[in-house]
Amino acid sequence: MHIDQWLQAIPPLSVYLIVGAVxxxxxxxxxxxxxxxxVSAALLASQHDTLNPLWIGIxxxxxxxIGDSIGYLIGKTGGQRLFAWAGRKFPKHFGPTxxxxxxxxxxxxxxxxxxxGRFIAFLRILAGPLAGSLRMHYPKFLxxxxxGGIVWAGGTTAAVYYLGVVAEEWLGNFSKYGLVxxxxxxxxxxxxxxxxxxxKHAEEEKxxxxxx
Numbered sequence: 686m687h688i689d690q691w692l693q694a695i696p697p698l699s700v701y702l703i704v705g706a707v708x709x710x711x712x713x714x715x716x717x718x719x720x721x722x723x724v725s726a727a728l729l730a731s732q733h734d735t736l737n738p739l740w741i742g743i744x745x746x747x748x749x750x751i752g753d754s755i756g757y758l759i760g761k762t763g764g765q766r767l768f769a770w771a772g773r774k775f776p777k778h779f780g781p782t783x784x785x786x787x788x789x790x791x792x793x794x795x796x797x798x799x800x801x802g803r804f805i806a807f808l809r810i811l812a813g814p815l816a817g818s819l820r821m822h823y824p825k826f827l828x829x830x831x832x833g834g835i836v837w838a839g840g841t842t843a844a845v846y847y848l849g850v851v852a853e854e855w856l857g858n859f860s861k862y863g864l865v866x867x868x869x870x871x872x873x874x875x876x877x878x879x880x881x882x883x884x885k886h887a888e889e890e891k892x893x894x895x896x897x
Contacts, residue, residue, distance in 0.1 A: 701741060796828070799829035
């Protein structure tokens with residue numbers, strides 16, 4: 686059963702709560718398909734009057750903000766141990782090279798890394814724990830986190846919903862193609878970012894060794 690079919694089979698309130706919960710858990714640092722669930726729910730709302738896109742956007746935003754804040758606390762109290770464990774369990778996703786590069790991005794970009802990280806699959810998972818581990822000032826983190834969560838969740842919901850409404854009127858099955866496209870784009874972006882983070886760090890290490 687596809688995600689949109691699964692969401693369609695449950696009550697609207699449960700859909701809102703599932704969207705918020707999945708995005709919140711993803712923001713804790715656990716790799717779940719938050720973006721896919723959000724896109725699926727917004728597309729479903731464009732086709733069924735029982736679902737309200739406003740509530741989808743609100744619960745998604747709340748899940749992003751709360752999840753990142755909990756992730757921040759986890760990172761602040763035990764970030765290094767968490768990353769070491771994740772690196773052992775999932776070396777292709779959370780290896781030392783990827784964590785080191787993400788840390789460099791956060792050290793260099795600060796609050797912008799938190800805000801823009803919400804739009805990048807790999808950084809979206811690590812934003813909260815990394816910010817806490819690096820002891821980023823919490824009020825700054827919260828501001829960037831809230832802004833990024835609202836813009837990402839609200840903007841994605843609105844864009845997908847209205848595109849779905851138009852597509853339902855003019856293109857029939859466009860929503861299915863849109864869901865497939867969203868999944869493909871999300872997966873491609875995730876692996877491209879992961880590969881770039883690993884390659885960039887390796888190149889910088891070689892330059893440092895040469896300079897030394």
